[in-house]
Amino acid sequence: MSKIKKILSVLMCAAIVVSLAAGLTGCAGKNKADSNTLVWYVFGDKPADLDAVLAKANEIIEPQIGMKLDMRYIDSASYTSKMKNIMAAHEAYDLAFTGYINPYQEAVSLGGLYDITDYISEVGLDEVIPEFYLQSATVDGRIYGIPNIQVVSNPITISMDKSLAEEIGFDMKTIENAAINAENFDDIKAYTALLDDLFERVHKARPDLYVMNPTYNLIRDPFYEQVISEVYIRRNSDSNEMFVDMETEEGKYSAEKLNEWFNKGYIRNDISSVGTAVTSNDEWRKIAVRSNTWKPGQEPYDTERYGEEQVYAILNKPYVGRTSALATMTSVGADSKHPKEAVEFLKLINTNKELFNIICWGIEGTHYTLGETGHVTEIADSGYNSMGQNAWRFGNQFNALLLEDQADDTWKLTEKMNNEAIKSKMLGFVPNTDSITNELANVSNVADEYKAKRQFGTVAVSSWEAEYADKLDKAGIHKIRDELQKQYDEFLDK
Amino acid sequence: MKKEKKITQIILCTFFALLCALVIFPFLLLVSASLSNPAQLLESGYKVIPNPVDFSAYAYVLKNPTQILNAYGVTFAFSVISMVFGVLLMAMIAYPLSRRGLRGRNVINFYLYFTMLFSGGLVPTYIIVASVLHLNNTLWVYILPGLISPWYVFMMRTFFAGIPEAIVESAKIDGASEYTIFFRIIIPLSKPVLATVALFVFLSKWNDWNTALIYITDSKLYSLQYLLQKIVEDINILKENATAAQMSDLAKVPTETVRMAMAVVAAGPALIVFPFFQKYFVKGLTVGSVKG
Structure with a gap:
């Protein structure tokens, strides 16, 4: 008993000491935003030198806007849930990253964002951001945030090692031409025949490699745009008709082809357990024909990643989907006390290259050096690293300084590709999914269940096709389709 | 036979x-x-x-151990504090409730029981904890909310009720105060239930990642399990949204083996703690089912 007592008292003492320490650090760690500060939430791990960088940035911001900037980093793993709580609790913040994490549309319907439509023209932000980006961000005619401009029109591509292509004597351009010019189902079949030929030759020449990765559906994805759930629309067509994935001849054809490829051993046979994500260079190098997305300036990265120079077949013309530009945005907080200043700041960060590059790369000499060509070399472990590569977290990526191994014209070419890309007919169409919430959840469950069969071709199509169609129908896929079609027709009438 | x-x-x-x-x-x-x-x-x-x-995965994990050690310290601190204060406070609620003489016993019981059935939900809880009490980004947020669990209070109450009233009465006759009775008689007699609850509290706190997910943005205050969760989740987010620029980062992402090594490192102490409690654990588990 006395032993227990001793242990207990020691534990108690330890507990009291630790809680005291915690209380002290807790108090010291609290910094309340004063009324003269713009609070900006971004995702990521807080860089050690953030304060120094912010001080430097504020030398530019304060004279222009009359307010200071305070950036608050939240790690990406919890960014979405923390921002949801912040918005639901109506905490006052001025700016926040919205996009592929902390989705914009959800934030709008939660009431977490401020309607800045009127400020945009007042401040002149619309002169800075091209029209189609703003159009993408419009929900029921109102805008709550602006896209951080970056590449939004990447086409799907397949690539292989140059030496392998030469060995089997295959010209990737034939596939590219067939895919890009495909207009109807016969064209798609002709293009698929070329894929068949390529895969077979590759399989014969390099039986030690997986022939391809089914990350993208090569027969469907270059030609369809996903609306929501399993509902799609054709990209290069005048038809505004929405349809369910497996209910078209191409959809069914692609499933059969995938199964054929899987049976021939082109796809790794444990694909349903490992999934499509290829994470390491070692893994990439075990695949012969790699499907991925393409953007200007990609080649040197690919050479490093795949271990050899690549030949490409780009499978579709650059295309801006309905939600492409919504992947990276900065929005204004619903309870912001300074919405106008926040919009002014958005204009500043998207136009002032000096300010933008301070936020992206830090302080010259301390965190990075500029080479003779004006390209950045990061100083390792300087306390402000790996931020600028993801400049789209903060604003227009095309204003960011380039890294040493990036070509001078990378941004110019990317911007050109974006601006010249085909724009989705659905830009600005934001479906209201309130009436089909349950159906969406059910369909997503069914789709998950059949994911391996549908996306990787692991099982003969005839054995699951009818069952899948039946389950999707019961889950309410047609109600979703009809509702989306109705809303889309109304949108088109306006 | x-x-x-x-x-x-x-x-x-x-x-x-x-x-x-x-x-x-x-x-x-x-x-x-x-x-x-x-x-x-x-x-x-x-x-x-x-x-x-x-051993390269462990070498990787332990090469830059500051973050893990930090998370270890934080997790250990709040687990121990929650265990000690939690058990003490819950015992102090449960003991009076187990005595028949307490006036308003049913009201208090109902008050506790009510919170088992109904909770305010995430957002109101968040508003109280973060906006009113400003507990976010402090160690207290791991400890104070959920320090008292009615479930364990009732478990202890049942155990205390099994201690014969006569012992308490005889102590009273010998001149013991209520505090003396509680600390010198009831607590030593209740080691099985206290050890069981202590173990449960410790383990649930040790495995707590949800609190950090909601309230902690300061990386120095991450709990161990959250740190692991974050590493895996960061990789997932990179995977799902891989642009070429991010892809170059992906090559540096911890591999499968590293994640496994981290899981082993994090599971360690909980495995070691368990045998110490086991002596009492078996007895404690039957608490509430067998009266006597």
Whole structure:
């Protein structure tokens, strides 16, 4: 008993000491935003030198806007849930990253964002951001945030090692031409025949490699745009008709082809357990024909990643989907006390290259050096690293300084590709999914269940096709389709 | 009769041996994967015995141990504080409730019971904790909300009720105050239930990642499990949204083996703690079911 007592008292003492320490650090760690500060939430791990960088940035911001900037980093793993709580609790913040994490549309319907439509023209932000980006961000005619401009029109591509292509004597351009010019189902079949030929030759020449990765559906994805759930629309067509994935001849054809490829051993046979994500260079190098997305300036990265120079077949013309530009945005907080200043700041960060590059790369000499060509070399472990590569977290990526191994014209070419890309007919169409919430959840469950069969071709199509169609129908896929079609027709009438 | 008993014994032993294997096997795989060569793992999948044994994953984890050590410290601190204060406070609520003489006992019981059935939900809780009490980004947020669990209070109350009233009365006659009775008689007699609750509290706090997910943005205050969750989640987010720029980062992302090694490192202490409590644990588990 006395032993227990001793242990207990020691534990108690330890507990009291630790809680005291915690209380002290807790108090010291609290910094309340004063009324003269713009609070900006971004995702990521807080860089050690953030304060120094912010001080430097504020030398530019304060004279222009009359307010200071305070950036608050939240790690990406919890960014979405923390921002949801912040918005639901109506905490006052001025700016926040919205996009592929902390989705914009959800934030709008939660009431977490401020309607800045009127400020945009007042401040002149619309002169800075091209029209189609703003159009993408419009929900029921109102805008709550602006896209951080970056590449939004990447086409799907397949690539292989140059030496392998030469060995089997295959010209990737034939596939590219067939895919890009495909207009109807016969064209798609002709293009698929070329894929068949390529895969077979590759399989014969390099039986030690997986022939391809089914990350993208090569027969469907270059030609369809996903609306929501399993509902799609054709990209290069005048038809505004929405349809369910497996209910078209191409959809069914692609499933059969995938199964054929899987049976021939082109796809790794444990694909349903490992999934499509290829994470390491070692893994990439075990695949012969790699499907991925393409953007200007990609080649040197690919050479490093795949271990050899690549030949490409780009499978579709650059295309801006309905939600492409919504992947990276900065929005204004619903309870912001300074919405106008926040919009002014958005204009500043998207136009002032000096300010933008301070936020992206830090302080010259301390965190990075500029080479003779004006390209950045990061100083390792300087306390402000790996931020600028993801400049789209903060604003227009095309204003960011380039890294040493990036070509001078990378941004110019990317911007050109974006601006010249085909724009989705659905830009600005934001479906209201309130009436089909349950159906969406059910369909997503069914789709998950059949994911391996549908996306990787692991099982003969005839054995699951009818069952899948039946389950999707019961889950309410047609109600979703009809509702989306109705809303889309109304949108088109306006 | 004897033979029958033997057969039952054999069946029971086989059953529990199988159950044991079911539990241990995944853990063995985890340990083995953490000791494998990443390229090998990719090539031939998981094996029970790693061949060759490769410590590179642990070297990676322990090369820059500040963050893990920090998370260890934080997690250990709030787990111990919650365990000590939680058990003490819950015992101090449960004991009076177990005495028949307490006036308003039913009201207090109902008050506790009510919170078991109804909770305010995430957002109101968040508003109270973060906006009113400003507990976010402090160690207190791990400790104070949920320090008292009505479930454990009722478990203790049932146990205390089983202690004969006569002992308390005789102590009173000897001149003991209520505090003396509680600390010198009731607590020592209740070691099984206290140890059980302490273990439960410790384990649930040790495995707590949700609190950090909601309230902690300061990386120095991450709990251990959240740190692991964050590493895995960061990789997932990179994977799902891989642009070429991010892809260049992906090559540096911890591999499968590193994640396994981290899981082993994080699971360690909880495994060691368990045997110390086991003596009381078996007895404590029957608390509430057997009266007496």
